[in-house]
Amino acid sequence: MKILFAASEAVPFAASGGLADVTGSLPKAIAAKGHDCRIVIPLYKSISPELRAKMEFVKNITVDVSWRKQYCGIFKAEFDGITYYFIDNEYYFSRDGLYGFYDDCERFVFFDRAVLEMLKFIGYTPDIIHCNDWQTALIPVYYSVYYKYQQGYDGIKNVFTIHNIEYQGKYGKEVLSELMGIPMYNANLLDYDGYVNMLKGAIETSDKITTVSPSYAWEILDPWYAHGLDRILVTKQYKLRGIMNGIDTDRYDPEKDPEIAGHYSAADISGKAECKRALLEELGLAPGDEPVIGIVTRFVKHKGIDLIRCVFEEMVHMGIKFAVLGSGEKIYEDFFREMGARYPDKVSVSLGFIPELSHRIYAGSDMFLMPSQSEPCGLAQMISMRYGTAPIVRETGGLRDSVRDNGGENGNGFTFKTINANDMLDAVKRAVRDYNDKPTWEALIKRAMSCDFSWSSSADTYIEVYKELKDNE
Secondary structure, three states, X not given: OEEEEEOOOEOOOEOOOHHHHHHHHHHHHHHOOOOEEEEEEEOOOOOOHHHHXXXXXXXXXXXXXXXXXXXXXXXXXXXOOEEEEEEEOHHHHOOOOOOOOOOHHHHHHHHHHHHHHHOOOOOOOOOEEEEEOHHHOHXXXXXXHHHOOOOOOOOOEEEEEEXXXXXXXXXXXXHHHHHHOOOHXXXXXXXXXXXXXXXXXXXXXXXXXXXXXXXXXXXXOOHHHHOOOHHHHHHOHHXXXXXXXXXXXXXXXXXXXXXXXXXXXXXXXXXXXXXXXXXXXXXXXOOOOOOEEEEEEEEOHHHOHHHHHHHHHHHHHOOOEEEEEEEEOHHXXXXXXXXXXXXXXXXXXXXXXXXXXXXXXXXXXXXXXXXXXXXXXXXXXXXXXHOOOEEEEEOOHHHHHHOOEOOOOOOOEEXXXXXXXXXXXXXXXXXXXXHOOHHHHHHHHHHHHHOXXXXXXXXXXXXXHHHHHHHOO
């Protein structure tokens, strides 16, 4: 089969979060199983000159953005055996940053229309277009309205993955005619609660909707998780399916990772102690065998930072050291700064996005704290287990699907249920208790490292979804 992945970011070209990791990894896993899987993303200013040098120019075309005709350059590159296409328009994409601009709606209206127009000129007609999050939500809408019956477009199926339902692409109704060029008799596809909702349009028009974990697929049918979209999703359950994300096991490999001080595996974990020693030294924390908890996250409310704030000093007084990396809302950044200043030998806080340091925190910590209020999938808990660092997580979304509590025989981490700081603290105390029982801890670490979080099984499930759509033509 031929599958075209459309996304707003993909490693190694442009990344702001987990979507880029998925887009850079899943197509590789699908291609490894014998399918022609390609990727299309915008040509951002931030893409490095070294990567740009590998691109070849394909063609320039014009793309309709309602009544405007905009320049669109099509570029192409091969990377890790995958063909990437890049949509170029300097007015829309030659900016510092990927998102957060006043005209994001117009930028991704252009991108979505350009993806479909591009197919006429690249000698590649996909069986499946696999779209991701609100930035590509208009692709199935435009296909349904304008392209479905055009020559060369017949038979294409649309799969849409919701990575985080909180971000929906909501705008005033004026964008229908001013930017999108959607006829009024099709306005119902996007109209929701008095707004234009791009995610709702994708839910209406896609052939299959997937989420990034099985638990998240049923959670978003609940108003508490769905951010208003539960009413439409309940009517579309027949095409909703949850598929667990994986991680790039080559990129996150404690046996080969060049960023860490010692190498180790589930068969021989001795190198992990060297990673811990080096991390404490790098971060200026006191040496010693006390447990180290790693936190690598965005500092936003739904990541459960308020739970950490409530009992942080109590955990420090238990003898726990903290290696914290992240950025986000000022109130949380200021809190962690204060804790770092108050306990300089026990708490290290690094603000920003530092991938190299994140690898060393995953490898050098004993535990990884991730008390999310909601978590569609989460990659950090899987990465931490890959490095033999026991996750402490709240049972939600992909955290529930990937972490089993060590109270049972097959535990690979520690879990708690409620959005309650004392419930989280109890899980931390259980983790410290098991950490002090070295045979129990070593068995836990080896179980965690033996878990298979590669993309292989997820790729098989996606291929099954694609085949089901093709077989039902």
